[in-house]
Amino acid sequence: xxxxxxxxxxxxxxxxxxxxxxxxxxxxxxxxxxxxxxxxxxxxxxxxxxxxxxxxxxxxxxxxxxxxxxxxxxxxxxxxxxxxxxxxxxxxxxxxxxxxxxxxxxxxxxxxxxxxxxxxxxxxxxxxxxxxxxxxxxxxxxxxxxxxxxxxxxxxxxx
Numbered sequence: 001x002x003x004x005x006x007x008x009x010x011x012x013x014x015x016x017x018x019x020x021x022x023x024x025x026x027x028x029x030x031x032x033x034x035x036x037x038x039x040x041x042x043x044x045x046x047x048x049x050x051x052x053x054x055x056x057x058x059x060x061x062x063x064x065x066x067x068x069x070x071x072x073x074x075x076x077x078x079x080x081x082x083x084x085x086x087x088x089x090x091x092x093x094x095x096x097x098x099x100x101x102x103x104x105x106x107x108x109x110x111x112x113x114x115x116x117x118x119x120x121x122x123x124x125x126x127x128x129x130x131x132x133x134x135x136x137x138x139x140x141x142x143x144x145x146x147x148x149x150x151x152x153x154x155x156x157x158x159x
Contacts, residue, residue, distance in 0.1 A: 042141055042149040045086045046072035051093075054078050061120075061139070061155030068154055075120065075139055075153060083111050085118065087141065094118050115144035122157075132158030 046062065048071050057079040062068040077083035083094045094111035101107050105124040110117065122137035135157055142148040 039143065039145060039147070040088055042143060042147055043088050044074055044139075044141065044149060044151055045089060046074055047086045047091065048072060050076050051084050051091065053082060053093075054084065057159040059135070059155060059157035061135075061137070061153040063151065063153065065154050068156070073155075074151065075155070079157070083118070085139075085141065087116070092116065117142045120153075128156065128158070132156055
């Protein structure tokens, strides 16, 4: 009797193992990944109201001399440590991280804010009076995702 019981247990074990092998493997669905939404393209927009933190000596730059005459600015700084730009419709305050005088007429300054880096390279083109200089240059704004925009600018720096 024990022998029959042992054979019966072995047979049922063998049959159950074969059933597991014969059942098709269930495919698991790949994990769904959430798409990272694309950030909007960098857009530099002009502003007419200079931030109150810009008081006294400053630089104001526009896309061209016509925008400058109409008080439509792309960039403003306080001649010290802060600068402002309107990016994608939002006024962004930048803090200066470096400033280099290339020669007596040219300078290169870098600023940072949140996930943005902004650099401006300027060259004095004309002395308007003792304290005010007309300048031209380029502004480049880079986002941490690698997107960048560069614009030529025209403006005035002085007190």
